[in-house]
Amino acid sequence: MTTTWAQRRKERIDDLAGGRSLTSEAMRRLRRDPVAIVGAVIVGLFVVIAVFAPLLAPHGAAESFPELQADLRPGNIPGAQEGFPLGGDQLGRDFLSRMILASQQTLLVGVLATLIGLAIGIVIGTLAGAFGGWIDTVLMRVTDVLLAIPSLLLAISVAALAASPSQTTVIIAVAIVGVPIFARLLRGSMLSQRNSDHVVAATALGVKRPAVVLRHMLPNAIGPVIVQATLTLATAILDAAALSFLGLGDADPGRAEWGLMLAQAQTYLDVRPALAFYPAFAIIVVALGFTLLGESLREALDPKGRR
Amino acid sequence: MTAPRPTPTAEPLLQVRDLRVAFRRRGEPDTLAVDGVSFDVAPGQVVGLVGESGCGKSVTSMAIMRLLPRRGVQITGSVKMDGEELLTLSEAKMRERRGRDLSMVFQDPLSSLNPVVPIGLQITEVLRRHRGMDKEKARQAAVDLLDRVGIPDPRRRVTAYPHQLSGGMRQRVMIAIALACRPRLLIADEPTTALDVTIQAQILELLKEMVAETGAALIMITHDLGVVAGLCETVNVLYGGRIVERAQRHRLFGTPRHPYTHGLLRSIPRLDAAAGEQLEAIPGSVVDNLPWAHACAFQPRCPRSVDRCVEVTPEAENTGGRLLRCFNPVPASAE
Structure with missing residues (x-):
């Protein structure tokens, strides 16, 4: 991780030559930040496992195996054995396969929920920040109300409103939790853009209002929102797991999900605590990975941190 | 687009009459930033507005461009361009005119350029908006413009971002953007204040050249009498x-x-002052x-x-x- 003096000097010269865009500058700083590297490795591993889960998992999520079921009786759940490195669960299914396949659900729910929340938040934040006036007042009071409710409570309320719990209701519930955060953040940075010199300059050139907003304000305002999205991914994963844990998640027993696995493991804590440990550990590590990456991304993109 | 330079006796291009700008705040008396300013600008003429900080010179230019916020600001008087009142023009019509008929160069070229958009795109944006050029034609025009304002290697520079250019180059880009649509009036609001002295002289020379070349009238706003002396x-x-x-x-x-x-x-x-003489x-x-x-x-x-x-x-x-x-x-x- 140590860069030699000569290397650093060369980079300095490159800098002065002015060949760096904002993004490549940020990338350069990310590469030097050990926290960012740890975060990126965790997130990278998680994404690879999740994407290739069906190929990596030795067995299906709903498959039961006679050799695991054989030892299954009250007070005993079989541990690791030949072909099943993490042992089986209370129904004789391969626990390793379920752990791997669950990562896919987690990624899917986390990313989709964040993207949906981000999209809605960007629309609200842009409208409020760019136009101000009563549009701003109405939109911001609504987000205030949403922000006032603790996020998990809000997600539970939304998920509970649905007729039957499903993966879709989890995604929607978690997405709604993210909306007010994104909207507020974007509105704030849009406001600071509104009277910035280059926006006035663009207006002075007769650029149309929508173009001023979309080309000159939004791209300059969106940075902190993108950073927030990586941080929100972590909370989205936690919230989704929490909903499943509380029984408001995916009702399909064939699909593995860390939150649900954790909930089911509760019953067998004294029998085989590992069943609770693995999913809990996975949730924590993945959430930590996204948080580390998000935090260092924020630092890397902060123009004040620039040397 | 190359109209013959009109004779000095022609109708004034811009006629400012009794312009007043008041900033209003609840519970406080209005602040009169501009208090009855009248002047004319003939086509192709270079007019200077000189004064110290707070004398209302920038507010005057912002009022002419109608760039002041509507809330909390009261503008009275009259600003006519070609006999048409600008102060009562609809916002949409004013947008049509900005950049095409009247344009502006600002003080700080770094903050006045969009940091996340390559400079070429910032020029073509105006050309496509006001002159209806297609992408390829506008790009070519942008390269020509950058060349004309003295940016070396313009073909490569169109993709550069503002932070990759020096201060002087940035102001050259600003001038290129402002003059892209050959406006008949250019307002330069302290265009050299953020630059060092040698670059100042270059930029003033460029402004002078470009204004003469395009036949635009220029309102030069400055606190620097030296700038005025060489230009207005x-x-x-x-x-x-x-x-x-x-x-x-x-x-x-x-x-x-x-x-x-x-x-x-x-x-x-002054150069001709006696040695040791105190400045007043x-x-x-x-x-x-x-x-x-x-x-x-x-x-x-x-x-x-x-x-x-x-x-x-x-x-x-x-x-x-x-x-x-x-x-x-x-x-x-x-x-």
Whole structure:
């Protein structure tokens, strides 16, 4: 991780030559930040496992195996054995396969929920920040109300409103939790853009209002929102797991999900605590990975941190 | 697009009459930033607006461009371009004119350029908006424009971001953008203040050239009389939101009549001054101003003030092509 003096000097010269865009500058700083590297490795591993889960998992999520079921009786759940490195669960299914396949659900729910929340938040934040006036007042009071409710409570309320719990209701519930955060953040940075010199300059050139907003304000305002999205991914994963844990998640027993696995493991804590440990550990590590990456991304993109 | 340069006797291109800009705040009296400013700009003419910080020069330009926020600002008077009133124009029509008929160069070129958009795109945006060019044609025009304002290797520079250019280059880009659609009026609001001295001279030279080439009229806003001296035909000296003196450049510099103008000129170092001679400063600052309503705003700082200065508002009087607002002007001995 140590860069030699000569290397650093060369980079300095490159800098002065002015060949760096904002993004490549940020990338350069990310590469030097050990926290960012740890975060990126965790997130990278998680994404690879999740994407290739069906190929990596030795067995299906709903498959039961006679050799695991054989030892299954009250007070005993079989541990690791030949072909099943993490042992089986209370129904004789391969626990390793379920752990791997669950990562896919987690990624899917986390990313989709964040993207949906981000999209809605960007629309609200842009409208409020760019136009101000009563549009701003109405939109911001609504987000205030949403922000006032603790996020998990809000997600539970939304998920509970649905007729039957499903993966879709989890995604929607978690997405709604993210909306007010994104909207507020974007509105704030849009406001600071509104009277910035280059926006006035663009207006002075007769650029149309929508173009001023979309080309000159939004791209300059969106940075902190993108950073927030990586941080929100972590909370989205936690919230989704929490909903499943509380029984408001995916009702399909064939699909593995860390939150649900954790909930089911509760019953067998004294029998085989590992069943609770693995999913809990996975949730924590993945959430930590996204948080580390998000935090260092924020630092890397902060123009004040620039040397 | 190359209209013949109109004769000086033609209708003024821009006619500003009794322009007043008041900033209003609840529970406080209005602040009059511009207090009855009138001047004309003939086609192709270079006019200077000179004054210290807070005299209303930038607010005047923003009012002409209609860039001041609507809330909390009251603008009265009249700004006519080609006889058409700009102050009452609809926002959509004003947008049509901005950039096409009248355009502006700002003080700080770094913050006035969009940091996340390559400079080429910022030029083509205006060309496509006002001249309906297609992408390829606009790109070619942008390269030509960058070449004309003296950016080396323009073909490669169109993809550069503002932070990759030097201060002088950025201001050249700003000028290229402002003049892209060949506006007939360019307002330059302290275009050289953020640049160092050698670059200042280059940028002024460029402005002069470009204005002559495109036939645009120029309103040069500055606190630097040196900038005015090399560029402007007519000079308006602003103080406290009003024009206190206006004359042709040579007459103003040769025989300043208003004590304020006189003081400004005395405060500049001169090459022909005797060695060891002290520069004179104008005492006080704008916060000492009296209200124009029943006095001369400059009185508290004026070395030539008489009793009337605190009782009656001096009116602007036009004598022999010079506009002067003073009861006790500096004698025109040298004239």
